[in-house]
Structures are given as C-alpha cells and as structure tokens.
Amino acid sequence: MKTTEQEIGVGDYRFGFRDSTDNYTFKSRKGLDEEIVSQISEMKNEPEWMRDFRLDALESFFQKPLPTWGGDLSHMDFQDIYYYMKASEQQETSWDDVPDDIRKTYDRLGIPEAEKKYLVGVKAQYESEVVYGSLQEDLGKQGVIFTDTDSGLREHPDLFREYFGTIIPASDNKFAALNSAVWSGGSFIYVPPDVHIEFPLQAYVRINSENMGQFERTLIIVDEGASVHYVEGCTAPVYTSESLHSAVVEIVVKKGARCRYTTIQNWANNIYNLVTKRAVAYGDSLMEWVDGNLGSRLTMKYPAVYLMEPGARGETLSIAFANTGQHQDVGAKMVHCSPYTFSRIISKSISKGGGRASYRGLVKVNNDAKHCKSNVVCDALILDSQSRSDTYPHIEVAEDDVTMEHEASVSKIAEEQLFYLMSRGMSEAEASLMIVTGFIEPLVKELPMEYAVEMNRLIELQMEGSVG
C-alpha cells in the first residue's frame, strides 16, 4: 500500500494526504438502515442493551427533522456515506505493531513524537476504530482508565452503563441520535477521586476515506477532587465529495473536580462537522472547554455545561477561523441549574476570503438559581469585505437575582493598526498576521505551550496568501 497525495485542491492544507483503503479489515456498505446498525453492533460483539440502544436511536434519527437554523445542510445525503470502516484488526499498544501505512500517517502528523515529549496517554483513532492506545503505567496503577469507548463498554460494563447516554440522550438532537445509532471509537476516561493528571491525555482523530462518516463517542468521568486535561486533534484528507464527522462527548465533573477539554480541529474543507458536546458540573467543580475550530465546510458545535450544584463553574473559550468556502457556526451553552453557579464564555472568530463565522450562544438561568453570574464576550474580526460574521446570543433568565454581562464587538483590521505596524518596518502580510495573532492571544495563552505553538502555526497557514 502506498500513500498518495492528491495534487488538486490540497492548497495550504498540510494534512490533505490520504492512504489507500484496499487492505481495510472491514467496510460496511454505503447507507444507513437497521441492518447496518445491527451489523456494527454484531461486529463489535456488543451486549443486547447496546444494540437496542442503537436501534432506538436510529428510529429517533429518522424521525427528527434536520435543524433549520445554523448552517446549510441541504447537500447532506445520509445514504451516500460509509458508516463503519475498520482499517486494522485490533488496537495496538506499540506503534511498531500498527500497520505501516497507518503508522506513517501518524508519523506525518507528529503524534508518536509528541507522545514521547509531553503526553501521558494517547489514543489514535483512524476511521471508525482506535488503532493505537497508551497510558503511562503509574496512572494505570492509580486506577485511571483511558481506553477507547468500545473497550470501555467491554471491560468496565457497570461504570460505563451508569453514565453512557445520560448526559446526552440519544433523542437530544438529530446528530446525537445518529451518533448513538452508529457510534464507534472515541475515548473512555475515568479519573478516580483526588487523582490529578498533570500532563494532557491526547486523542488524535483521523478520517481517511471519501464519503466516510466518523462517529466517535467520548465519555469522561472525573471523580470527586480529581483533575484531567484532555486534548483532541482532528484532520482529514482533501476529497471532492464530503465526509461527515459527528461526535458525541459526554463529561461528568464531580464535586471539587476539574476537567479541561481542548480541541484543535483542522479539518479539510469538505468535512461536515456536527458535534454535540456536553458536561455536567457538580459542586465547586470546574469544567472548561477550549475549542479551536479551523477548516471543515460547516462546523456546528456548541459545547455545553450544565451547572448542577452551588460553586460549579463553566468556561468556554473558543476561536473559529472561517476561510474561503467555510461556515463556522459555533458557540457555547451554559445552563445554571443551581444557585451560586458561574459561567464565562469567550468567543473569538476570524473570517477571511468569503468565509462566514457565526457565534451562537445560550445562557440559561433556571428557576431558583439565584446569585448566578455569567459573562459572555464575543469578538469578531473580519479580514475583508467578502467575509461575514454574525452573532446570535440567547439569554433566558427565570430568576431576578443574577448578574449577566454580554459584550460583543465586530471589527475589521483597522487601516490605522496596519499602518502603524508597517511604519515600523513590517510588511503588510506580517502586520496582518501580527494583528490576527494578537486578536486570538487571550485564548492561545490558555493552551499548553506545544498546542499554542501549533495553533499559531495553523493561523499563520490560514493567513498565507492573504495579501496580494
């Protein structure tokens, strides 16, 4: 098997290479029906309750209409997608055992090297299944579980069943239903009470095939007083027809625990990225979503935190970069279910070359949730006159005694800023990049150093050729 690089349309996208699919262990036929869903469940040797869960979810998926808000989904053809593809026989614990061409892909993405340097656990998902997994030994000894979600179901059935599908029910929305029906892969994490995982656990998600649907499912449980930082990165090759990525991420953050979930997604321009992410946060806990959205044709993603008990805090920091042909419809959702809960949303978007970036956010304060505080800041930077930015903030407050702040700003790169930097010797391209880098700096400084460097580099690539 050889890795071929597509010459046309790759453009600035560095991860546009692809591998041959000839040696795949299994590839479902195209389309979606009960037979396919049952086949996936059977392939995975799942217990009956999971198969039933999938079939119920499928029905729910068929019943629900496509959302009429957000991005344009009219080109989606759900019957023209492969819902399950398995590229290798089993998950490996050594990169040497991963099939050559797949390992080479991850080498090119720099994962094994990053693992040596600063990660304490890695999962590499390729198409539908996790092909490689590792976790530092001492963490395993402390009772930390970091495995793919299929293994989670097999190896920790009780813990798994207690939480799976409880935070995002299958019927939550059309794409959560789809994921619930055909999910495969993703990460299953359990951090026992008072265990602090100092360095990030990382998952790297890769789509390789055309018309592929990837539906990973992640479940993270951070027990009382524990902490974890989970990072996911995503890429895919460039094809002429679309692929679909529709993940579900459920997180439970118990009393006094902390969880940070960082995404740096850099999808190719032909990916529909429709993701449901939600966390429930209990007393005095902290849930943080750090979300960097680059690439994809359309991303619809609104990470949510349900603040369940006093002292719970939820934060979302997100950057979206909408380049030519892209629509980033992203935001956040904070639901204050209890008094004395706090939320903060910082959203930054950049649109360029005709791209469209939308902020869509909901802050909801339930009955009796007194003394809550919420602060929302969204800033949009528009780099040229063809590009577009919209803000759709929703605030629902059922209680009087709360503090809500909302600030929004939309700016163009000011001529005066550009001129100021140029009058100090910088070229226009360098000056523009400096202004954009400055714009996202409040978010980038929240990232671990390696990811901050990567994020700045990705932005630099997006900015290339913007002056001419």
Place this chain on the structure above:
Amino acid sequence: MLRCHKQSKCRIAVRCLTVEVSSGQVVFGVGRRRPVWVSRVQRITNILKIEELHVAVDGKPILKGVNLQIQHGEIHALMGPNGSGKSTLAYALVGHPKYEVTSGSVEIDGTNILELDANERARIGLFLAFQYPVTIPGVKVADFLRHAISNVRNPKRKEGESLIPMREFRKELRARMDELGLEAVFAHRYLNDGFSGGEKKRMEILQLAMLKPKFAILDETDRGLDSDALRVVSEGINQLAGPDMGVLIITHHKRLLEFNKPQFTHVMLAGRVVETGDTELAYELHAHGYSAVRERHPDAAAEEEEQVVASV
C-alpha cells in the same frame, strides 16, 4: 490588482524593489518586471530633501508646495497654527495611504521615497513618533519591537525569516527601557492597550531609541503630557538626537524645544513653509502667537482664512 506607485494610496499590491546595482547607483522596479532607472545617488549623504511637495486628503489639497531640508545632526522645529498642514506633512512623509502626494519629491540620500511603501520607508531609516499611537490588543510590546527591529536592521528581511536573537534583543530592550524609566513589565503589556497618555508617548520614544532612525519626526510628542512625563520624554529625545540623526519636532510648546534646541525653526501657514529662522523664532512664536507671521504673509493668511470658511 495593480495600482500605480506614484499614488501614495498604493500599499503592497505591487511590491517595489530597491536594488543596489553598484555603489552610487540605485534601481527601482515594479514587481519583478523590467527595472526603471531613476537616479544616481548623490554624493551628499544623510539628507532628507522635500521639494515642492503637494499633498491632498480625500481629494482636498492640504500641502501646497512644501520645501524643507534636514541633515544629520540637525534639529528642526516645525510650528504653525492648527490646520496649517504640519501633521499632514508628517503622515505624507512616512507614507500613510490616506495622504495622496499629487506632486513634488521627497528624497533620502537621493532615493525618492515616495515610490516606497511605509514599511520600506521605515527600513531606510524614517520614523514618525505618532501623536495618537493606536492600540493593538494581544500584541506584546516586546514581540512587536523584536519584529520591528529585525526588519529595520535587516532591510532585506522577508516575513517569516529569522528575527534578531532573543538574548541580544532582551539585553538591549532592558537597557533602553531603563534609560526611559520604564518598568520591566511594560515589555509584556499589549501594545498601547490601557496605556496612559504619558505611557503611550514614552512607548513612541522607546521605539525611537530601539530603531535608531536616520530621520525622526516627532508629531506633538509633548502634547497632553504633565510636566514630569514631559521631562522624561524631552530628556529621552535629547539623549537620542545626535550626529547620526536628523530630527523634525512638530510642537506648540516651548518645553520640548528648551530641552532640544532647534537650529532651525520653520513656520507653516496654509500648506506652505512661509518662514524659516533660528531658535529665537520658535521662542518668539511661542510668546506672541502667529499674528505677526500672518501680517508678514498676507497671501497665505488670506488662504488660511478661506480654508477655515470652507471647512465650516
């Protein structure tokens, strides 16, 4: 899109190339096309020469034939009532796209700088300390200065190429900041973000100190400063202005000129330099205002009147 380089509106749509062919000869070209011979470099070096400069803003003529020459080691004061064109001259010299040069020439050591973009003018040694420096959120002072210096000290540098070494840069930055009485945390603040008026002006002077231009224009750097800040800024300029720099100070005030005694004082009225004198002229204008100048130049005064009426 191609835009003519003769227009100061042009930014970077077409890149100017300045190629030194052999000593004494400079070639200008547009893009990578056939170079056009412009001029031989004159033997007289370190001179900023402004000849018959006409500048319009939004199609409205503001400068109507300015003539001025500044040599290294000289301090010139530029005075004149509001609206006489002092700031317009400053912006036009450094290449602000809004200021359209309609005719005339500006040369530094024989190089016609009107053909150059703002960043290229900075790289050959022209500097403007802004009256109202802009805020650039998220960009740290130190990062900004390191990029600026890397370009100005290596004029052929292209974006993405290496910056000056961090250690060297830090050492130098710290030394200049000490001289200006700036605390170390200043380097890590975002550029002009939340700076007080005095801090912004000191930031401009810090840039002047780091970039060491051949010619510096200070546009009302003393404006809005309390007397302590004014002293720090004045002393800073005094330290920096030397035999290797020509300085043009635009000011209404006396203090800055007491610290930095100008050898020449120019008075602008209605878009022209109508008088040039020595230090005494500056003091006289400061003490008695511009009525005497207007009396000596009735034509320009009448024109000034017309402009005021037209703009109301």
